[in-house]
Amino acid sequence: MGDFMIQIEHLHKTYRSGFLMKPKLALKDVSFNVESGQVYGFIGPNGAGKSTTIKVLTGLLNFDSGKVLVNGISPRDVKSRRFIGYSPEQPYFYDYLTGRELLKFYGRLVGLDGELLNSRIQWALELLHADKDWIDRRLRSYSKGMMQRVGIAQAVLAKPKLLILDEPMSGLDPMGRRDVREAIQELNRDGVTIFYSSHLLSDVESISHRVAMIVDGKIVREGSIDEITESCGVEYHVRTRTAILQNDLPEGVAPTGHPQEWVCADDAARDRLLTFCLSNGIAVEKMEHKRPSLEDILTEEIARADA
Amino acid sequence: MQTLKHIGIIALNTFRESIRDKILYNIVLLAIGLALFSIVLGEWSVFDRAYVIKSTTLTVMNLSCLLISIFVGISLVQKEIQRRTVLTLLSKPISRASFVIGKYFGLLAVVAVHLVLLTGVYYVILFLTKAEPTLYLLTAIYLIFCEMAIVIAVALLFSSFSSTVLSALFTMGVYLAGHLSDELLEQVRFANRMGEMGDASSAILEKIAVALHAVFPGLYRFNISSYVVHGLALPDLYLLWNSLYALGYVCVFLGVASWWFSRRDFL
Known part of the structure; x- marks a missing residue:
């Protein structure tokens, strides 16, 4: 067994909404681990808690109780994000920038500069098949698919150890889905651990080493595709x-x-x-x-x- | 070092974003229009023409900076949250304090550029109308900048936990309280001395006035237009003490804004 890139134990998260701050339990005793070097799929219906879990991992959400570690560091610590690349579901960016300007902006934030920054941008664009004319157009003219590619490109710029993708294939046409699948597999071959959520279960089955299934805030299945499907009878x-x-x-x-x-x-x-x-x-x-x-x-x- | 770099990158991006805001251009054009209108006011007024032009333009500078701080400043953080650009930004190894401080300096730079532009217009008007353009006027403009440094910090503080409309109202409230708290305290004390109120009510009112005076930043300190317009000397070290006063409030407000922002969930 390798070392763990993600460790989640007994994670609970409650949202409070409305004037009376009515509580709603979004994650109930969620526990699972992701080994380094794996492609890990996170599946479940809408509102099950996939994005909530991902936002806890990226430090965007606080949590009530439990233990969460990313590469051995709590996501409450800014240092944990040095190892992470993250692309949110339906990413939104500063639409007055061009795709290339946006990548430069995020590249500088992760400490890249000069020739290294330019070469990383080129590498990320080629990886996502986004090295096209449109990359120098303003983001406000982009389709969902173009935005998704730029979103993943900004996430991989720093060559993170862990890539977290929230619905990376949503809004993509079949060609785009294939490109993203191939990019995930290529990054994984280079040693990057990939943790991603998706509704497209055929894609999940084809590229994931392991899968966790979350329903109504609880993990209901966890394991390799074979372990999960065989446990349900043949x-x-x-x-x-x-x-x-x-x-x-x-x-x-x-x-x-x-x-x-x-x-x-x-x-x-x-x-x-x-x-x-x-x-x-x-x-x-x-x-x-x-x-x-x-x-x-x-x-x-x-x-x-x-x- | 890395933190300073992050603040610089976010500030630059905030500046670039703000200067694309149509509201900003409307406010700048309105301010220039009103500054030019001060020439007409000077001609119409029964007061000294130079005095009217100088004081009116300084007031226009102050109010236009306030409008920029409120209408551009408050929407900056809210836009990041509503458009969810904050998700990608804060998933990078950037502290939330760096984000807040970067936003602050970005907007402060916008206000600074606006003030430089208006100062240019101001001096052109003074030269054209032969209204004694002296460098001493720059002191008042510098203190407007210090005042806005506080107002922007207040705006960011409120926008870190409340909606755009509420943040605007709260910021406006602090601005008014900051300008009136000294006057209020003086009036209450004067009324007490004159015996115009009962003992109990006067004691309570004075305590309230003292509390308001202590809690709200004394923005009245930064309004020295009557001194500079008439060429009166300021007390010794007035600029230094008030610069430090502004810096202290900015640090407190940004500290609280950063602390509050770091506790927020981003959905």
Whole structure:
């Protein structure tokens, strides 16, 4: 096990709103760790607490109780932000600046200057495929996708150890999503730990080493994609050349909508069906190992929380 | 060193942002217009023409700086929060105090440039109207700058925890209280001496007046237009003591603003 880039233990956060400062618990006993060098996906429905957790990590929000460490330093300490690059959800910037001027501004704030600053800007723009004419136009003319690329570019300028991205793929077209995915993977190959939230679960499944699922302020699942999906049970879909009478079906095997296709609830049911087919001379055309997707599991968890 | 650099970068950005603000240009043009109008007032007035031009223009300088501090200054922090640019900025290794102080110096620079511009207009008017342009007038302009240094700090303090409208009202309140607190105390003491109030009420009123005088910055100290316009000498070390007085208040207000800002959540 490597060292931890992010450590969160028993984190609680309450928002107070309205004239009477009515409390609302946004994070309830949240705990998880992110090892250095991982790509860590943070998923959940809207309002579940993803952005709140991210803002606690970046020092933008205070928290009630618990322990939060970023590279071993509390986010309440300004020093913790020396290791972090952060791009907020739907980033907004000073729209009277051009994209390049904005990157220069943020670059200077993280201690870059002169030729080093220019070369870093060039590197970040190439990484995000943003080295285009529009980068020298004022930000007020930018589309959401352009803004998102500039947002991530400013986050990587200092070559941080930890890159925190809040919905980095929202507002991007398929090409943009692919570019951001590739940028994340390239940075990760260079040793950068990536912690990001996303609604696009197919992207999360394709690039994350581990995932935490948050619903209603609580972590409901945490682990690698395999660990999470296998913990929810695995199904087998078997297609035979001829039909089987429903009364003859072994225990744990059920018909699907297709007349010659059957679903086995577990390994034992699969074995019983295969034995049945062999002993009755029924040819098996295809067998698929199916496990629930992150989307299926998230939907189930949301339904459970609502209930 | 790094902190000073951060303050400088934020101040420069604030300055660049402010000078794009249309409100600023409206205030500057209005101030120049009113300064020019002082020539007409000088002609119409029964008082000495030079006196009217000099004192009117100094008042215009003071009020236009106040308007810039309130309408440009207060919106600076609120805009950062509402447009959420503050999220990216404060996720960098910058202390919130550096952010507040950077904003402060950015706006102070805007006010300084405005004052330099108006001073130029002021001296041109004085030369053209042969109204005895002396360098002594610069003393009054310097103290307007000191006064605005306090007012901007007050504006930033209020905008660190309240809305734009409330911050504007509070800042205006402090400005008025700062100018009237001395007068109020004098009036209450005079009334007491004259026996115009009952014992109990006079004691309470005097305590209130003393408290207001002590709590609010004495902005009346920075209004020396009657001295400079008439060419009267100021007390010894007046500029030094009042510069230190302004610096003290600025440090306190910025310290409280930074402390409050550092406790804020940014959603």
